[in-house]
Structures are given as structure tokens and as C-alpha cells.
Amino acid sequence: MVCLVLVAVAACLGAAFAGRHDIYSGYSVHHVSVQTAEHSALLHSLEESLSLDVWQHGAPDRAAVVMVAPQHRRRLLRTLDDHDVPHTTHRADVAKMLEEYDARLAAWRSSRSSRLAPFDDFPRYNDVDEYLERIALQYPDLVTLVNAGPSWEGRDIKYLKISTTNFTDASKPIYFLDATIHAREWVTTPVALYSIHRLVEDLRAQDWDLLNDVDWIILPIVNPDGYEYTHTNERLWRRTRSYRPDVNATCYGVDANRNFDVAFNTVGVSSNHCDQTYPGTEAFSEPETRYVRDIMLEHLERIQIYLNIHSHGNWVLYGFGNASIPDNGVQLFHVGAAMGAAIDARKLPIALFYRVGNSAILLYPTSGSAQDYAQSIGIPLSYTLELPGYGVQFEVPPEYINQINSETWEGIAASARLARSYYQARV
Structure with a gap:
């Protein structure tokens, strides 16, 4: 019975959260096998040219994980294929993934018997x-x-x-x-x-x-x-929230972990x-x-x-x-x-x-x-x-x-x- 209640709660919360992450609609996440220095260099070049969001940089024993906007997805996959770089789709729709996670997190919190530290x-x-x-x-x-x-x-x-x-x-x-x-x-x-x-x-x-x-x-x-x-x-914002319209009128913040004087x-x-x-x-x-x-x-x-x-x-x-x-x-x-x-x-x-x-x-x-x-x-x-x-x-x-x-x-x-x-x- 408890499980059924939590499932129902998650479903209701999922409906409530729907639309919150529309900014990521159509974005997808891919695992990319980085086995050589050439693979790594290719992925870094694509990171800038396609504005990839790299969630995890790869190594021979672990795949790179990248998020790509829908307008760049075909080019990313085609380039990887052209260079024989193995890849798989990890998440086909980031917005849906985040909505499901919100519902799961809310259901988990509601199931706690006392206030969490x-x-x-x-x-x-x-x-x-x-x-x-x-x-x-x-x-x-x-x-x-x-x-x-x-x-x-x-x-x-x-x-x-x-x-x-x-x-x-x-x-x-x-x-x-x-x-x-x-x-x-x-x-x-x-x-x-x-x-x-x-x-x-x-x-x-x-x-x-x-x-x-x-x-x-x-x-x-x-x-x-x-x-x-x-x-x-x-949800996937990484940077600070500073705003300098004299530098750029539409983009906020910088990568704080690239902002030190070294x-x-x-x-x-x-x-x-x-x-x-x-x-x-x-x-x-x-x-x-x-x-x-x-x-x-x-x-x-x-x-x-x-x-x-x-x-x-x-x-x-x-x-x-x-x-x-x-x-x-x-x-x-x-x-x-x-x-x-x-x-x-x-x-x-x-x-x-x-x-x-x-x-x-x-x-x-x-x-x-x-x-x-x-x-x-x-x-x-x-x-x-x-x-x-x-x-x-x-x-x-x-x-x-x-x-x-x-x-x-x-x-x-x-x-x-x-x-x-x-x-x-x-x-």
C-alpha cells in the first residue's frame, strides 16, 4: 500500500513539474567513448563549435558524457561516426529526465518520517x-x-x-x-x-x-x-549570475572555476x-x-x-x-x-x-x-x-x-x- 501511495504521489508531482524544464526540451545526452588522444581532441573541438555541455570528460575506462542542443545533434553524431568514435544515447529528452527526477525527489522527501538535516x-x-x-x-x-x-x-x-x-x-x-x-x-x-x-x-x-x-x-x-x-x-546552470550588459546583453555569469588568476x-x-x-x-x-x-x-x-x-x-x-x-x-x-x-x-x-x-x-x-x-x-x-x-x-x-x-x-x-x-x- 505504501508503495502504491508513493507511486501516486510521484505521478501527481510529475504532472505538477511538467513544463518546468521546457528550456531543455529536445536536448539529448550521449555517452562517447574516448579511447585515444585523437578522440579527446575531437570532442574538445566539438565542445566549442557545437556548444556542447560536457557533463563528464572521458578516459579509456569511462565514457565522456555530453549534452547537445537539438539543432546540433545530427552534426555531433555524424562527426563521431565519421571518425569512428563509439557513442550511445544516454537520455533522449533531458526535459523529461529532469521532470521525472523532480517527481522522484519530491516523493522521497514526502516519505521521510521526520524533518531532514x-x-x-x-x-x-x-x-x-x-x-x-x-x-x-x-x-x-x-x-x-x-x-x-x-x-x-x-x-x-x-x-x-x-x-x-x-x-x-x-x-x-x-x-x-x-x-x-x-x-x-x-x-x-x-x-x-x-x-x-x-x-x-x-x-x-x-x-x-x-x-x-x-x-x-x-x-x-x-x-x-x-x-x-x-x-x-x-536546473543545469553551471556559472555565476553576474550581469554585465556592456560586455554581453544576453548572457549571464562566468565559469567561476576558470576565473582565478593562474x-x-x-x-x-x-x-x-x-x-x-x-x-x-x-x-x-x-x-x-x-x-x-x-x-x-x-x-x-x-x-x-x-x-x-x-x-x-x-x-x-x-x-x-x-x-x-x-x-x-x-x-x-x-x-x-x-x-x-x-x-x-x-x-x-x-x-x-x-x-x-x-x-x-x-x-x-x-x-x-x-x-x-x-x-x-x-x-x-x-x-x-x-x-x-x-x-x-x-x-x-x-x-x-x-x-x-x-x-x-x-x-x-x-x-x-x-x-x-x-x-x-x-x-
């Missing part, structure tokens, strides 16, 4: 803000709430500093992690909030060292304007103001990226790890985006591999194993990323973490949130412990 769900901006305020109020001896400043649209961008010594002990390294720099990557925010929960509300005996020996900075939503926009208007606007970006990887007119044009920069610079002498959390693909990536390796490349790989292995030990059977390595070598060249900027200014261990997608990309079933939270926390904990052995305060 923010880290058990995909919380809205206000829910996250309330959680940060509450934690700071309840644990004043451990937690400091910081308002970095307003986003482009005026939302406060807040983060927590978690420390047993109020950040006064230089013998303790700082672990700085942030999430949701790309607006549509909803599952990254719960991971950041769950990390706060495990350090403050649910500190377990085995994790006392993480609080005693490490200070933490956790910023759950770097891009709140874009994040809210994905909830209200365009090899800015040189590779892995688009010159088209409307494309997903448009980097902006200049480095740090966005208030959101300036806040991340300012946190790094304020605590540069002690930040040992910077972790920029993304979704999806099961990757632990480090710099540089031009395929050069930092001087401490062995340490970067060592700590990154420990992170990936700790997560893999707890992953679901359907999830891919994490791959660890240089972002340009494993995936594709980039410029202006947060990961590379942190590395370039002297943060020793800077990573991009790509969470699991379970074959459904950004529409992670809510049933998997707790799994991703708990397994990722183990990876974060492992990296914090191992990095501690490398720490020397840079004073």
Missing part, C-alpha cells in the same frame, strides 16, 4: 545559512561564523572556522574545503555540511585527532546565486560569453572567486590542504592544468591516493573506483581553476575532488546522499591525517 538532503541556500548560524551559536568555543561578503545578487557568502584554539596555534595546519562553485553540482553541498557535522555535532572517538591537530575552514556554497537559480529556473584565459575555456566555460573578462571578476582567494591569502602560511569539491566522475585531481607537475608532485599523489583509497574502501559496488593524478593528463587542460591557483600561491596540497555520479550525473538519487557523505568524509579524514606528517608552518 541539511546534509541529508539537497538544501536550499536559506537552509544552509540557518544551519551555519545555528552551529556557530551552539558551539561558540569551537566555531566561528564568517561572512565573506555579498554575492553578485546580494546573498551573504558564509563559512565556518572550526578550531579548538581559535586559529591561534601555528603548529596546526589548516584544511580549507569548499563546495558548489559550479551551481548544478548539488550533491557537493551536503558533503561540506556533513564534514561540519562530523567535526562539531558528531565528533567520534576515532576523529578526535582531526579536531585537536587540524584547524578547518569550510565554505559550503561558493556560488549561491547560481545554486539558487538551479532550484528555481535552470594562466587565466589560456586553455580549456571558451571565448563565447554564453558557453559553460567562459572565464570572464578578467581574473577575479566575480566576488565569489575573490572571497575564496582572500581566504587563501589570509591563511596562506598555514593552509596545508585546499579541497575544491565537485560532481561528478570519481576523480582526485591536482595541478597544473597545463600538464606540468608541481615540485611536490610525489606528496600530492601520495595524499591524493590515500584520499581516493579511503573512499574506495567504502564505495558502493556500482560506483567507479577513484582515479588520482594530474588534471590535464588524466582529463583535459584547463586554466584559471581554483585548484591551480591555490597550488600556484604556495598551498602545498591542492585538489579537485569529483564525487560519484552513479551513471546519472548531476541527478544523484537522494537515497545516495548519506553514502556519498560518509565515504567522502573518510577520504577527507585520511588526507588530513597524512598531510599532517608533511606540515611545516610557512612563517
Whole structure:
């Protein structure tokens, strides 16, 4: 009977959500087998010429996933066929896919017997803000709430500093992690909030060292304007929401993870103001990226790890985006591999194993990323973490949130412990 009720609820909700995602009507998603460097180069050229939205960059052991507009679909498939690149249709109608997901998410929420904690769900901006305020109020001896400043649209961008010594002990390294720099990557925010929960509300005996020996900075939503926009208007919006009509009167925002001042606007970006990887007119044009920069610079002498959390693909990536390796490349790989292995030990059977390595070598060249900027200014261990997608990309079933939270926390904990052995305060 319960199942029948949920099916009925989902059907009603599906009807209610119909039309919400009409902007994606006719868009389709395709898996593309990337087996050679030539395949990868071809896909990158098509990304710009056809304005493809790349949901996952491919590797020999995992397919690339791309969304294409209906007017470009035939050309994409024909070009892939002409070059003997294997491909399959993953979703024939993105609008329908998103409507079905909305209904499933709403039915799942209605089936919960009690109110969900923010880290058990995909919380809205206000829910996250309330959680940060509450934690700071309840644990004043451990937690400091910081308002970095307003986003482009005026939302406060807040983060927590978690420390047993109020950040006064230089013998303790700082672990700085942030999430949701790309607006549509909803599952990254719960991971950041769950990390706060495990350090403050649910500190377990085995994790006392993480609080005693490490200070933490956790910023759950770097891009709140874009994040809210994905909830209200365009589910697959990736960029910020800045508007500069003198630059372009119709296109909003930039790719915040191409907006940092490191090899800015040189590779892995688009010159088209409307494309997903448009980097902006200049480095740090966005208030959101300036806040991340300012946190790094304020605590540069002690930040040992910077972790920029993304979704999806099961990757632990480090710099540089031009395929050069930092001087401490062995340490970067060592700590990154420990992170990936700790997560893999707890992953679901359907999830891919994490791959660890240089972002340009494993995936594709980039410029202006947060990961590379942190590395370039002297943060020793800077990573991009790509969470699991379970074959459904950004529409992670809510049933998997707790799994991703708990397994990722183990990876974060492992990296914090191992990095501690490398720490020397840079004073």
C-alpha cells in the first residue's frame, strides 16, 4: 500500500513539474567513448563549435558524457561516426529526465518520517545559512561564523572556522574545503555540511585527532546565486549570475572555476560569453572567486590542504592544468591516493573506483581553476575532488546522499591525517 501511495504521489508531482524544464526540451545526452588522444581532441573541438555541455570528460575506462542542443545533434553524431568514435544515447529528452527526477525527489522527501538535516538532503541556500548560524551559536568555543561578503545578487557568502584554539596555534595546519562553485553540482553541498557535522555535532572517538591537530575552514556554497537559480529556473546552470550588459546583453555569469588568476584565459575555456566555460573578462571578476582567494591569502602560511569539491566522475585531481607537475608532485599523489583509497574502501559496488593524478593528463587542460591557483600561491596540497555520479550525473538519487557523505568524509579524514606528517608552518 505504501508503495502504491508513493507511486501516486510521484505521478501527481510529475504532472505538477511538467513544463518546468521546457528550456531543455529536445536536448539529448550521449555517452562517447574516448579511447585515444585523437578522440579527446575531437570532442574538445566539438565542445566549442557545437556548444556542447560536457557533463563528464572521458578516459579509456569511462565514457565522456555530453549534452547537445537539438539543432546540433545530427552534426555531433555524424562527426563521431565519421571518425569512428563509439557513442550511445544516454537520455533522449533531458526535459523529461529532469521532470521525472523532480517527481522522484519530491516523493522521497514526502516519505521521510521526520524533518531532514541539511546534509541529508539537497538544501536550499536559506537552509544552509540557518544551519551555519545555528552551529556557530551552539558551539561558540569551537566555531566561528564568517561572512565573506555579498554575492553578485546580494546573498551573504558564509563559512565556518572550526578550531579548538581559535586559529591561534601555528603548529596546526589548516584544511580549507569548499563546495558548489559550479551551481548544478548539488550533491557537493551536503558533503561540506556533513564534514561540519562530523567535526562539531558528531565528533567520534576515532576523529578526535582531526579536531585537536587540524584547524578547518569550510565554505559550503561558493556560488549561491547560481545554486539558487538551479532550484528555481535552470536546473543545469553551471556559472555565476553576474550581469554585465556592456560586455554581453544576453548572457549571464562566468565559469567561476576558470576565473582565478593562474594562466587565466589560456586553455580549456571558451571565448563565447554564453558557453559553460567562459572565464570572464578578467581574473577575479566575480566576488565569489575573490572571497575564496582572500581566504587563501589570509591563511596562506598555514593552509596545508585546499579541497575544491565537485560532481561528478570519481576523480582526485591536482595541478597544473597545463600538464606540468608541481615540485611536490610525489606528496600530492601520495595524499591524493590515500584520499581516493579511503573512499574506495567504502564505495558502493556500482560506483567507479577513484582515479588520482594530474588534471590535464588524466582529463583535459584547463586554466584559471581554483585548484591551480591555490597550488600556484604556495598551498602545498591542492585538489579537485569529483564525487560519484552513479551513471546519472548531476541527478544523484537522494537515497545516495548519506553514502556519498560518509565515504567522502573518510577520504577527507585520511588526507588530513597524512598531510599532517608533511606540515611545516610557512612563517
